[in-house]
Amino acid sequence: MKRIFEVDPWKVTSHIFNPEDKRLQESMTAIGNDYMGIRGNFEEGYSADGLQGTYLAGVWFPDKTRVGWWKNGYPEYFGKSLNAPSFINVEITVNGERVDLAKSKFSDFYLSLDMHQGLLTRSYVYEGKDVKVKFEFNRFLSNKIKEAALIDIKATVLEGSAKIKFNAKIDSNVVNEDSNYDEHFWQPLGEDGEGRTVQVITKPNPYEGVPQFTVLLKQGLKANGEKIEGKVTTTTGVLSETVEVELNENDTYELEKDVVVVTSRDVEPAEQAKKATDLLDAVQSESFVDNLADHTAIWEKRWEQSDIVIAGDEAAQQGIRFNILQLFMTYYGEDRRLNVGPKGFTGEKYGGATYWDTEAYIVPMYLAVTKPEVTKALLEYRHEQLPGAYHNAKQQGLKGALFPMVTFNGIECHNEWEITFEEIHRNADIPFAIYQYTNYTGDDSYVKDEGMDVLVGTARFWADRVHFSKRKGKYMIHGVTGPNEYENNVNNNWFTNTMARWLIGYTLERLPKATAEAQKRVAVTDEEKAKWQDIVDNMYLPEDKELGIFVQHDTFLDKDLRPVSEIEDQRPINQNWSWDKILRSPFIKQADVLQGIYFLNDHYTMEQKEKNFDFYEPMTVHESSLSPCIHSILAAELGKKEKAVELYERTARLDLDNYNNDTVDGLHITSMSGSWLAIVQGFAGMRYDADHLKFNPFVPDKWNHYSFKLNYRGRLIEVYADHKEIKVSLLKGADLEIIVKGDKVQLKEGETQCLKA
């Protein structure tokens, strides 16, 4: 755990610059606008260690799979989010000396991410020979014109006189840090000095259907609010525009750099220069302040709908807002071709593609905080990728459709056998979102039609993937990796078997209600249905009756079972232990059996929940960001309030406090919804079925109160809880019956129902 930013309800601020925390600071001050994003790199450059990172949504490269020992079935390539040409650069020299916080003397450092506005601010006083200059930087990626980045730099001479040279650059000579052999993935197409553009294309690839992306970047400058033109030079893939000013003591100079980035995802390469000109004109026709106001207005609307207010605990408040901010900066459902990568725009790790995280963690939150169309778009994203899922199953010699562990286009692009071939629980978790969507929204049009393609495709996969063990007279699933990735290639992972069984059962249940057209399309035979029913009836689900628990997998109980408390000094084990030691240990990376109990919450008794929680939680190291929220929700349900709060804090401040010592690589975007879930499903006990929305709230001891809003079936509902009362208000929409603490409560528009806590 390491906290390098100050606690503040609406800001992520630091007054300290510590070079050894540079990467961590960069991750935490990354900004995005669902179209693109940038790590908290410094405009003026930085010559010591850091991770330069600029990412454009949906722009990627298929990097040939290179492994020492090929396994049949491996995907041909790993898809990686490309580090895009860098465009924030404004190198600065003062009296001939380069400003570089790795080398220069400076004071009064200040860095702050304003969460209300999605605005990054930084300032310091540069102390050169006989001169002191205060530099202030402001930047944001516009919510209004998605292609636009706006950077404002103010220089104020505090002492002496300064000849300042600004060199505003677009630089496509970038690599991904994990690229093999420092390979460049971008090829320059040309630089237009006069037009201030650089155009690049991703290098060719041999894979069918994988596009080469063309990107054009264009910059424009303003000085003290007026457009100016600097002196332009170009080299291959690089554009430099320099402006020099001479300032005396107390003089201020303000340079604004506006950049527009268009990609071939939206604009044909030949049209990009024209489009960029139009967009840049639109940006530059307004002042920085006005552009920021337009941008902030959009944030205000979002906060209005989705903010969670926590009184009495600023660290918790900051945590939840940071998570909501970063999620919305990554994805707000405006481009249906996109999805939510585990690191969003904050780092290159994990390739930035789509994982099962989306359905398991993002969907249940977005159902409540965005319009139903957003979640439906996420479901349809998978429906559109069904051909890839069929391809993936075929690669493994199996029937049906297998959704990928990692993908940009539906084709699996991860290449570790224990994950690619084995972490197949995803193939039930992903369709589970259909069930969640249908239950929450009450809209069954999707499950009746396209959803049925998904359900039947995945059910067919499972029906082929199970095998019948003659010895046990049961269907089994061997050779899987459960959500606990600290064990690989296990047999009969309870979670996987449970979810596979659920998927087949749900498919059988929904099939007769599907549209005639869908039924015809999926063409499930009676023989298939009988086989599926047999699997549902005879799936092996490991259980230990004596302990009263579901068993994580066949031989889990033979391990040297010990609580995490015995190895506190060795955590995180993924950084301190060999993989061999991790695999053999009883320590659980993330919710596994408990993930199943969380998903199928109404299938289990409180006693079952408690016994399993008490057995597994003490062995769980929560070294996946996806873990503590699930445990927190179950702890809340079981009345283990302290535990619930502890795990909430770990979720909500995972990155802010660098709990797992890996935030240097980027933020844990997909797990950020976990904080929201921990409050809404955990503390407030929100559940739902086809008929009712339910709450069972409590308030953590150290909080005074909390409140949040929900979109639910065309209504806007606000829930408030303090230590004395619970208030539920129907802010908008038709009358509704909900259940609070087991009792039915009638809501009417504009009215608030108060209940004793």
Add this chain to the structure above:
Amino acid sequence: MKRIFEVDPWKVTSHIFNPEDKRLQESMTAIGNDYMGIRGNFEEGYSADGLQGTYLAGVWFPDKTRVGWWKNGYPEYFGKSLNAPSFINVEITVNGERVDLAKSKFSDFYLSLDMHQGLLTRSYVYEGKDVKVKFEFNRFLSNKIKEAALIDIKATVLEGSAKIKFNAKIDSNVVNEDSNYDEHFWQPLGEDGEGRTVQVITKPNPYEGVPQFTVLLKQGLKANGEKIEGKVTTTTGVLSETVEVELNENDTYELEKDVVVVTSRDVEPAEQAKKATDLLDAVQSESFVDNLADHTAIWEKRWEQSDIVIAGDEAAQQGIRFNILQLFMTYYGEDRRLNVGPKGFTGEKYGGATYWDTEAYIVPMYLAVTKPEVTKALLEYRHEQLPGAYHNAKQQGLKGALFPMVTFNGIECHNEWEITFEEIHRNADIPFAIYQYTNYTGDDSYVKDEGMDVLVGTARFWADRVHFSKRKGKYMIHGVTGPNEYENNVNNNWFTNTMARWLIGYTLERLPKATAEAQKRVAVTDEEKAKWQDIVDNMYLPEDKELGIFVQHDTFLDKDLRPVSEIEDQRPINQNWSWDKILRSPFIKQADVLQGIYFLNDHYTMEQKEKNFDFYEPMTVHESSLSPCIHSILAAELGKKEKAVELYERTARLDLDNYNNDTVDGLHITSMSGSWLAIVQGFAGMRYDADHLKFNPFVPDKWNHYSFKLNYRGRLIEVYADHKEIKVSLLKGADLEIIVKGDKVQLKEGETQCLKA
């Protein structure tokens, strides 16, 4: 299965050249002399697909580990046998046209490896425009001067007249086929045109203790028996020496190219040119024919001691001789720094380093066919690498010493977690050779001294690697890969548990008899001994009493158990199935439980052997070259003669008949001893303990008889068996009591004992 060479007792011959079999042909016609080796590449070059391969024993490169997802504990590099500069090249043009069997017209192709001499011969008639020239090539790598390669090329004009240009080259612009990004591993140090040398060095590496190797190659030519000098040109890393002749019909011209290769393993770089000159002078002072005679004389001695004669089955005869030849061309114990790589000098796959194959397969044969010093050198090789083994265990956070899966220097250099971290049975199989050596030779000086370092180091590893399962009250070994590499990360692999228990038990047994110095060195405490004994007494060994079998690992019996006969059309499964399907299947790559029964043969009853054989053999696909010999030996012991012979043939002709469709990559060198074992331990039933050598021979139905010789405790024994009688002769050495078919037989020098078959 594909047989491209003719059956012949002493030759591997083909009259056909089929471009699609080029790589296969190259593997089968590889030659070596324990110092270096070359695949059967063509001297004149070949422009279509092939695998150019020249290898120098002990010359390797540490190639940085590159994996998508790093696991803690991975070695920093993978050691690869380098494809060395190519020196056989003699490009030929006839009347200005390049001779190239990929493009030229030719007839009367002939290719033959003479196993008696280790001589490769090739000839064909080149048919150009108005000209026919017969080319005959002979080459061998000298057994007498190990650094020398001799190539003789005879051109005879059959029709027309020919202006023939020979270009004898040394070419260091080579890559390993599996090198990443076509990297070159060699850096030229210089070419000396006058001296006809090229000197190269392996590129720098950052790994402590891993040398850069310097190699100097020098060539000299002779024409019709007299030294000549051609016209020399050099380019970076390449030397070319051209000779032109004009020949009329019926003229013959003979060009001899002699090459000497010296490496920094033996000669300091600055001394290499001088040394090469001396060696080349020695080579060239004799004629090709005389050099060949010296070389052949050494082969004759070897064959005299180790040939197995099979009458009545030429295919079987050819098989065993091919195996013995290739083994001896790879390793004959003359350089104690070396070991036996899985592909020897015939291909680059597996990195060419040392595997557990050496101890499990090579040692038991070499004990009998070479002097005891050779096997002892193999044991000492591991003793010298103990520091690396301690390093490997530490990498995994474990105590003691862990011998590596793959190595050149004791440090593990393989980087798949399921092998590196898990295929640890090697750490008992390797010390098992100490037991075999001691029992066979009767020499216990090694086990009492250096051997004890190995036993205690490995015992300490095992004692830390087991864990105690409270539930079962037993010691267990989780997370291993057994010899059956078609299953990974299994728990309680019977073979691994059995061998680990054996190792600890044997260490405890031998420890009190060790030298005082060794006991002091290893310093085993009483507490340790007590713990070790507890492990021996309480090791969990999975068994199914009902089936009467040892269980391969905990959940093996839950699989969809089926015989291989149901999937004959899908073999080899490693080429036709996804890795997922292979892992989950019941099909066994190589002897696993049966390997344990083979090793600890006297621990089990015939009934146990039979039940296990009958259970596991039908599920074994033998897709490892190490598998069929073990099954053959057990089948022989169980009187399943037909099965024993079938599996022998598969072993002995694995490469000759390309059984596993992978001989293109190179020969299966380490498993070649399996054919010898299948005859001697299988058909002849040879066993031994501390007191006696034992036989229990039978003769396969289709054979008339077979005979072989053994070195045993200073004696030379010959065993002969036909369908009527068994004859055992003590050719040399002191009187000896042996056991044949359960009866004691007294052997006297110079006498033969005849027994009824």
